[in-house]
Amino acid sequence: MGRVADKLFLFLYSVAILIFSGIGLIVSMEWVAPAFAESFVDAIYMTGPAKYAAIAVCAALFLLSIRFLFVSLRKSRERSGSIDQRTEFGDIRISLETVENLALKAANRVRGVKDLRARVRVDDSGLDIQLRSVVDGESSIQQLTEEMQRGVKEHVEDITGIPVAMVTVYVANVVQSQTFKARVE
Helix, strand or coil: CHHHHHHHHHHHHHHHHHHHHHHHHHHHCCCCCHHHHHHHHHHHHCCCHHHHHHHHHHHHHHHHHHHHHHHHHCCCCCCCCEEEEECCCCEEEEEHHHHHHHHHHHHHCCCCEEEEEEEEEEECCEEEEEEEEEECCCCCHHHHHHHHHHHHHHHHHHHHCCCEEEEEEEEEEECCCCCCCCCCC
């Protein structure tokens, strides 16, 4: 919810800054008569709805500026993209990209599997590894996927020491074999 609100506020802030910079550009290029610009400024300094509208808009922009400054300086609360472990010798950090590459390496060992992609998520029960693949269509998909799941689970657990909760395989397609027509002359 916070991200959606921040995106909306950033959009509104950008529109307001665009409008104010456009007005500043128009006035500084003297595309507006000086008398009109003076009457506009006088209306803001006088009491009335223009003054209160200007105060409200400027206060909102000031608060949004503070909010965006705070958001830009704050460290992200999301996971840093690594798995942290503590041993008796110190801390170990393994990036999720490393785990993805280990999963791809293990899945590539299975014959009949092409065009692999991996995504790793961490939850309380362990690693959730999702594989997307294209198969050759000559082997049983069930046997290929089970072999991939078993191989990936064992390989990642052996190398990293982190339990793998689930390995999900999505078979996206079957490799289309290319047939070439012989030329007859």
